[in-house]
Amino acid sequence: MYNSNAADAAANTEAGSRVFVYEVVGLRQNETTDQMGYPIRQSGSVYMRVPYNRMNQEMRRIARMGGKIVNIQLLTVDGNGNGKAPAVAPKQEAAKAAPQEQKKAENKGKPMTQAQPKPEKAKHADVPVNIYRPNAPFIGKCLSNEELVGEGGIGTVRHLIFDLSGSDLRYLEGQSIGIIPPGTDKKGKPEKIRLYSIASTRHGDKMDDKTVSLCVRQLEYKHPETGETVYGVCSTHLCHLEAGADVKITGPVGKEMLLPEDPNANIIMLAxxxxxxxxxxxxxxxxxxxxxxxxxxxxxxxxxxxxxxIPQTPNILYKQELEELQAKYPDNFRLTYAISREQKNAQGGKMYIQDRVAEQAAELWKLIQQENTHTYICGLKGMEGGIDEALAAEAAKSGIKWSDYQKEMKKAGRWHVETY
Ligand code: FAD
Structure with a gap:
């Protein structure tokens, strides 16, 4: 499957100067296609020249206009250095070839990431990492900073959007970025980076591929000896950041929490x-x-x-968004809360996530055993223990040792944990 970030990454390399020809069907002749200067042929196909670093952008534009890309071919270069589009629609050409040759023809000229499906782990080679390092961070701008905890909720959690305009920073869902807070630590040294999971897709909340979003809780605790309230350095800095303020960003980092590319996968998320x-x-x-x-x-x-x-209803972060998605896609998305201070577990105690997992264990276990199911755990350190116990009890009913089974899932890249 084509990976847009790989295209962006290669944009400044020799490979990045390549040009591809998209064969697109389904575009209706209208003002936009006319303006684009792409005549729609009798076959219904349109051929578009696309530089490597614009592939993703063009794909989106085509999709928005109702078009479908049926083939991508590398534009060959003739002896004079001029680009030469394939004379015959590649699909028709390929159809004439013998089966083996046909396969070769279909694959010829495609970007590497369009090759045959590989195991999920092998695909991680395309993941962008450490584009900005701590010694040379990107200085982004805070575009917005909004409270996510409702009236009467506990603590402060903010949704922040940062402007990445002018940077090379790109990322995938499941990665994190680093933030360097201003000032110095107790030893007088510059503050070190803190990691934050990215809360937006690679396209950003504004869908322009120029922003990144975070979901940040202000760390607040009572000092174990003095009893004084202590606030975390970086989380406090971020939670109070004003729109327009600079923010030092590093990364992205992390390959543990990447989504499988298979659009038919089952995705269990425990947060x-x-x-x-x-x-x-x-x-x-x-x-x-x-x-x-x-x-x-x-x-x-x-x-x-x-x-x-979560502890209570006002602490359900992104509640409205989540519930809207569930209402709209009931067959593909299930949303289950474990609200510890409001709901009771089977024993009459507080309903923590591990209790909800125990309650739903039969169904979860059935799902987990499907080879296309990926399970992700993210949030408070230590939450894995109770989840393991609940699933171990269920697996034992079928005579399976959970720890062995889980080991195999990890090896297969189907069990993902990021707790902090
Ligand atoms: P600091 O000033 O660095 O203080 C932290 C220190 O305070 C701790 O090291 C500990 O010594 C002490 N401390 C903390 N709690 C207590 C306590 N109860 N009692 C006594 N001492 C205590 N955070 C988010 O809000 N959102 C995210 O999406 C997110 N994603 C993360 C992803 C990853 C991969 C990792 C590793 C961490 C993530 N974090 C996230 C946590 C984040 O990186 C910071 O650790 C957090 O914001 C606290 O940083 P701080 O600078 O505010 O606290």
């Missing part, structure tokens, strides 16, 4: 608190991103199940 951040990105990619038109290469048809642990 506590700000652990919702990567899952918001997944859900936007699966269901939103301009109602999927931005992702012609990822039309989600699988089943996504989010179990979200």
């Amino acid at each position: 506590t608190g700000t652990g919702i951040a990567p899952f918001r990105a997944y859900l936007w990619r699966m269901f939103k991103d301009e109602e999927k038109a931005a992702n012609p290469d990822y039309q989600f048809k699988g089943f996504a199940w989010l179990i979200f642990g």
Whole structure:
């Protein structure tokens, strides 16, 4: 499957100067296609020249206009250095060839990322990492900073959007970025980076590929000895950041929480608190991103199940968005809360995430055993223990040792944990 970030990454390299020809069907002749200067042929196909670094953008534009890309071919260069589009529509040419040759013809000239499906882990080679390092961060701008905790809720959690204009920073759903807070630490050294899971899709909340969003809880605790209230350095800095302020960004980092590219996969998401951040990105990619038109290469048809642990209703981060998605896609998205201070578990105690997992264990276990199911855990450190216990009890009913089974899932890249 084509990966837009790989295209962007290669834009400044020799490979990045390549030009491709898209064969597009389904475009209606109208003002826009006329302006684009692409005549629609009798066959119904339009051929478009697209530089490597604009492939993703063009794909989205084509999808928005109702078009479908049926073939991508590298533009060959003749002896004079001029681009030469394939004389015959590649598909027709390929159809004439013998089966083996046909396969070769179909693959010829496609970007590497369009090759045959590989195991999920092998695909991670295309993931952008450390584009900006701590010694040379990108200085972004805060575009907005909004409270996510409702009236009467506990603490402060903010949704922040940063402007990445002018940077090379790109990222995938499930990655994190680093933030360097201003000032110095107790030793007088510059503050170190803190990591934050990205809460937006690769296209950003504004769908222009120029922003990144975070979901940040202000760390606040009582000092164990003095009893004084202590506020975290970086989270406090971010939670109080004003629109227009500069922010030092590094990364992206992380390959643990990437979504499988298979649009038919089942995705189980177990979150506590700000652990919702990567899952918001997944859900936007699966269901939103301009109602999927931005992702012609990822039309989600699988089943996504989010179990979200929070202390009380006002702390359900992104509540409205989540419930809207559930109402709109009831067959593909299930939303289950574990609201510890308001709901009771089977024993009459508080309903924590592990209790909800225990309650739903039969169904979860059935799902987990399907080879196309990926499970993701994100949020508070330590939440994995109770989840393991609940699933171990269920697996034991079929005579399976959970720890062995889980090991195999990890090896297969189907079990993903990011807790902090
Ligand atoms: P600091 O000033 O660095 O203080 C933290 C220190 O305070 C701790 O090291 C500990 O010594 C002490 N401390 C903390 N709690 C207590 C306590 N109860 N009692 C005593 N001492 C305590 N955070 C988010 O809000 N959203 C995210 O999406 C997110 N994603 C993350 C992803 C990853 C991969 C990782 C590793 C972390 C993530 N974090 C996230 C956490 C984030 O990186 C910071 O650790 C957090 O914001 C606190 O940083 P700070 O600078 O505010 O706190």
